[in-house]
Amino acid sequence: MERIVQQLDILTETDKEACELPRISKDENRGNHRKMYIESYGCQMNFADSEIVTAILQEQGFDTTSDFTQADVILLNTCAIRENAEQKVRNRLKHLVNVKQKRPGTLIGVLGCMAERLKSRFLEEERIVDMVVGPDAYRDLPRLLEEADGGQKAMNVFLSRDETYADISPVRLNSNGVTAFISIMRGCDNMCSFCVVPFTRGRERSRDPYSILAEAQDLFSKGYREVSLLGQNVDSYQWTSEDGAETVNFAQLLERVAQLDPDLRVRFTTSHPKDFTDEVLHTMAAYENICKYIHLPAQSGNSRILKLMNRTYDRDWYMDRIAAIRRILGNECGISTDMIAGFCSETEEEHQDSISLMETVQYDFAYMFAYSERPNTPAAKKLADDIPNEVKIRRLNEIIATQRKHSLQRNLPDIGQVYKVLVEGFSKRSDADLQGRNSANKVVVFPKKHYQKGDYVFVRITDCNSATLIGEALSNE
Ligand code: SAM
Numbered sequence: 119m120e121r122i123v124q125q126l127d128i129l130t131e132t133d134k135e136a137c138e139l140p141r142i143s144k145d146e147n148r149g150n151h152r153k154m155y156i157e158s159y160g161c162q163m164n165f166a167d168s169e170i171v172t173a174i175l176q177e178q179g180f181d182t183t184s185d186f187t188q189a190d191v192i193l194l195n196t197c198a199i200r201e202n203a204e205q206k207v208r209n210r211l212k213h214l215v216n217v218k219q220k221r222p223g224t225l226i227g228v229l230g231c232m233a234e235r236l237k238s239r240f241l242e243e244e245r246i247v248d249m250v251v252g253p254d255a256y257r258d259l260p261r262l263l264e265e266a267d268g269g270q271k272a273m274n275v276f277l278s279r280d281e282t283y284a285d286i287s288p289v290r291l292n293s294n295g296v297t298a299f300i301s302i303m304r305g306c307d308n309m310c311s312f313c314v315v316p317f318t319r320g321r322e323r324s325r326d327p328y329s330i331l332a333e334a335q336d337l338f339s340k341g342y343r344e345v346s347l348l349g350q351n352v353d354s355y356q357w358t359s360e361d362g363a364e365t366v367n368f369a370q371l372l373e374r375v376a377q378l379d380p381d382l383r384v385r386f387t388t389s390h391p392k393d394f395t396d397e398v399l400h401t402m403a404a405y406e407n408i409c410k411y412i413h414l415p416a417q418s419g420n421s422r423i424l425k426l427m428n429r430t431y432d433r434d435w436y437m438d439r440i441a442a443i444r445r446i447l448g449n450e451c452g453i454s455t456d457m458i459a460g461f462c463s464e465t466e467e468e469h470q471d472s473i474s475l476m477e478t479v480q481y482d483f484a485y486m487f488a489y490s491e492r493p494n495t496p497a498a499k500k501l502a503d504d505i506p507n508e509v510k511i512r513r514l515n516e517i518i519a520t521q522r523k524h525s526l527q528r529n530l531p532d533i534g535q536v537y538k539v540l541v542e543g544f545s546k547r548s549d550a551d552l553q554g555r556n557s558a559n560k561v562v563v564f565p566k567k568h569y570q571k572g573d574y575v576f577v578r579i580t581d582c583n584s585a586t587l588i589g590e591a592l593s594n595e
Pocket residue numbers: 161199200312313314315349350351388389390415417456457458487488489490491492
């Protein structure tokens with residue numbers, strides 16, 4: 119427990135929520151006769167998928183509810199990335215047994231990566247589950263619901279080579295009305311040896327850029343002021359029109375989204391070091407509204423471990439990409455990473471290489487994990503998970519302590535600086551304060567005065583801790 123608390127301590131407030139809590143649908147009453155409840159675990163891609171699922175079921179006459187005891191259909195959109203993510207879902211299903219006893223007609227569906235990984239085993243192991251639906255099968259939900267309504271167990275876990283849900287307008291859930299996610303691609307072709315994603319989300323495919331631009335424009339016209347473009351490896355975004363006459367790569371897509379309106383901020387995640395180009399960096403430099411923040415997961419600082427992970431870059435390549443960021447975007451650009459402690463056969467010296475990489479880069483944030491072997495991944499098949507759990511945890515704690523130090527070190531020079539902050543809402547601690555982010559993705563808290571959600575506010579930073587910058591508003595330009 120202490121490990122998790124420490125780990126969460128250095129994440130921003132919003133990230134903490136994402137790690138700790140599932141996201142739950144809100145109450146929306148359009149006078150429909152059936153209600154759905156959806157609870158989403160894991161990454162931003164999953165949260166974005168839940169918005170597509172909600173759109174599909176709204177068409178079928180479902181309103182959303184935040185109270186699962188009132189729902190006709192309860193959906194859990196699951197994550198399979200680490201064992202504890204799956205355990206959370208299993209525990210949740212135990213709680214739902216009572217609901218089924220009280221309201222026997224209630225249907226329970228498991229969606230997403232865990233559904234895809236376990237397929238029919240899920241229906242055998244968890245008797246209360248009525249539907250198992252993989253990430254590429256959401257269009258089939260109306261038929262699956264009908265089947266489950268008729269008393270049968272229903273399942274669709276087919277993975278697609280071309281499904282991008284491009285034509286579906288997501289119904290925004292848990293929205294602050296200011297920031298939104300847009301999926302620009304699905305799946306992953308990378309086969310990092312530790313990772314279950316290529317098996318649960320299938321082959322990589324890029325979404326039509328025109329549908330992405332239309333979605334961003336629509337969000338802007340509804341008052342949203344920031345979009346985050348999502349993909350497992352955004353740098354390999356590559357779209358070709360059907361006649362082959364037009365192609366769009368990630369840098370070009372980023373530029374087109376940025377050109378929609380200077381008041382629409384653009385972020386993106388995740389960048390892969392092997393594909394991350396200077397072209398993207400130059401595009402970022404050219405547009406003020408493309409946020410100067412890059413999530414560039416290293417996973418390890420040791421080249422032998424990176425090879426075993428099949429990341430297809432080594433430490434020198436990674437450091438070259440960091441140097442390119444600093445050369446083109448300067449020291450203020452926020453950089454974050456993912457780090458895995460205790461991967462197969464990692465020695466103490468190799469673990470120290472991860473710490474020394476962190477010391478050299480000085481990340482602003484990090485998401486840090488102990489290696490969790492996932493069944494049927496290349497690592498599970500070929501490598502022994504031979505680092506004892508207590509060693510993994512100790513190494514993880516060393517990584518976390520290093521990051522906490524750097525988060526503070528990276529925030530301290532911000533004192534005295536003025537940043538343009540997009541206000542996302544009240545601060546978590548007090549309604550007298552507002553909270554937003556600067557371009558580098560740092561959370562900034564400042565007294566509310568007359569400012570509101572969705573405003574851009576110039577804030578002078580007066581104080582900080584390792585997770586937050588604290589300041590005073592200067593003006594409302
Ligand atoms: N596509 C992104 C990338 O390549 O950086 C990340 C995708 S994954 C959803 C998020 C992070 O989970 C990974 O970067 C990795 O650090 C972590 N992760 C994935 N599989 C893991 C495993 N088996 N054990 C521990 N951490 C894992």
